Amino acid sequence: MTAQAHSSTTKDELLEYRLSLRLGPVHARQRLRIEQEAEALIFGQDHHSFHLENWSASHHWIKGCLWISGMLKRGQRNSRKLKTAHNSFCLPNLPEAFEGLRILHLTDLHVDMDAANLQAVIDHIDPLEYDLCVLTGDYRKQTWGAIDDALAGMKKLRSAIQGRAIAVLGNHDSIRMLPGLExxxxxxxxxxxxxxxxxxxxxxxxxxxxxxxxxxxxxxxAGDQIPHGSTTILLSHTPEIWREAGYAGYDVFLCGHTHGGQICLPGGIPVTLDSDCPRSLGRGAWRRNGMQGYTSPGSGTSVVNVRLNCPPEVTLHTLTRGPG
Incomplete structure (x- = not known):
C-alpha cells in the first residue's frame, strides 16, 4: 500500500469513528453506505425521488434553451438579487419571553455553485437583526463527490452569521461534511x-x-424527549414529511428544498418543485393539521445558476402570541 493510499484509508477510518461517536454506529453506517451506493444516481432510494442535477445532459440542455431564448444572462442576474421575506407565526401558547423572537431562515445555499451568489447572501444578511439563525440544508452544489469547496463556503458564511446557527442536512449534503460544519x-x-x-x-x-x-x-x-406541551419548531430540508410532522404535534415547520421552482412561468408558477407534496406547500407560508409551516425558495440555485419569476430570498420569521 502506498503512503497516499494509507493516508486516505486512515482518514476514512477516522471519519467513520467520529461519525459513530456523534450519531451512533447504525445511523452513521446507514448514511455513509447509502451515499456510497447511490452516489450520482438519478433516482433515489424509493425510485420516485429524482436528482435532475445528476442527469449529465441537464445542465447543458437547460442552459442552451435559456441562451437561445435570450433569458440566460437575465436569469443569472436574478439569482444574485436577494430579497428579505417577512413572515409571522401566531402561536397563542408561545411563552411570553419569546414574544417577538426573530429567526433568520437560510436554505438551499449551494455555496460552491457561484461565488458571487454566496457573497450576495453574506452582504444581504449583514445588516439584518435576528435572535437565532436556522439553516435547512443543501449547502453543496453536487449530490456527490468532493466536499472541500462547500465547507470553505460554509465557513465564510458562518463568519457572517450573528450568534447561534442551528442546521440540518439536505439531499445534496454528505454526512462527511458533519464534523467540519460542527x-x-x-x-x-x-x-x-x-x-x-x-x-x-x-x-x-x-x-x-x-x-x-x-x-x-x-x-x-428527534422529538420524543421534548416535554409535552412545549412550543416546538421542526427543521426539515424538505416539506415532504408535512403530514407526519403535523400528527407528531409540532407547532412550526421550516423547510426548503423546492427552490420555489427556481425557473417559473410568469406569475411565479413553478414548472416543477421536485418534491412529493401538494403544490400549495411548495413556497411560502402554509397551514396543515394544526401546524404552521413555511417553505423557503432559498438563496441559491441548483443545476444552472439561473432564476426566473422566482427571486431568491432569506426569510425573517417572527414569533408572536397574537393580538392582546
Missing part, C-alpha cells in the same frame, strides 16, 4: 433536538436528517 460552530441536528432559553422559558427546536433522497429522517427520535 467544528465551524454550526449546531447540526440529525434526528435530534436543541433548545433556546430566555428569561426562564424554553423554546424547543427539532431537526431531522434528509427525508427526500436518503430517507434517513426519524421524527420520533
Amino acid at each position: 467544528d465551524m460552530g454550526y449546531q447540526i441536528l440529525l434526528n435530534e433536538h436543541a433548545w433556546f432559553e430566555r428569561d426562564g422559558d424554553t423554546l424547543y427546536i427539532a431537526g431531522v436528517d434528509d427525508a427526500h433522497f436518503y430517507k434517513a429522517h426519524n421524527l420520533h427520535k
